[in-house]
Amino acid sequence: MKRGIVVLLALVLGTSTLAFSAAQEASQKKKPESKATAGQKATQKVKDPVCGMEIDTKEAAGKSTYKGKTYYFCALSEKEQFEKDPAKYVK
Numbered sequence: 001m002k003r004g005i006v007v008l009l010a011l012v013l014g015t016s017t018l019a020f021s022a023a024q025e026a027s028q029k030k031k032p033e034s035k036a037t038a039g040q041k042a043t044q045k046v047k048d049p050v051c052g053m054e055i056d057t058k059e060a061a062g063k064s065t066y067k068g069k070t071y072y073f074c075a076l077s078e079k080e081q082f083e084k085d086p087a088k089y090v091k
């Protein structure tokens with residue numbers, strides 16, 4: 001009986017290790033791909049209306065649309081700040 005449990009444990013451990021390495025492999029494969037697509041898409045620099053910093057639209061922590069225009073923020077707290085009173089930041 002005990003041996004059966006050990007075999008079962010080894011099987012479970014073996015499977016989870018396999019699953020883990022497969023997941024690791026997948027994430028390693030994904031990284032260069034996302035870099036390649038990042039190179040294809042033109043990066044767009046925009047000005048964060050709250051702090052005035054130049055940020056990449058893809059690196060923005062949040063975005064908000066006001067009067068048909070999309071604004072990007074380096075921090076979510078700034079997005080919230082902007083949404084409370086957009087007119088304060090948009091001329």
Ligand SMILES: [Zn+2]
Nearest residue numbers: 048051074078
């Ligand atoms: Zn900012």
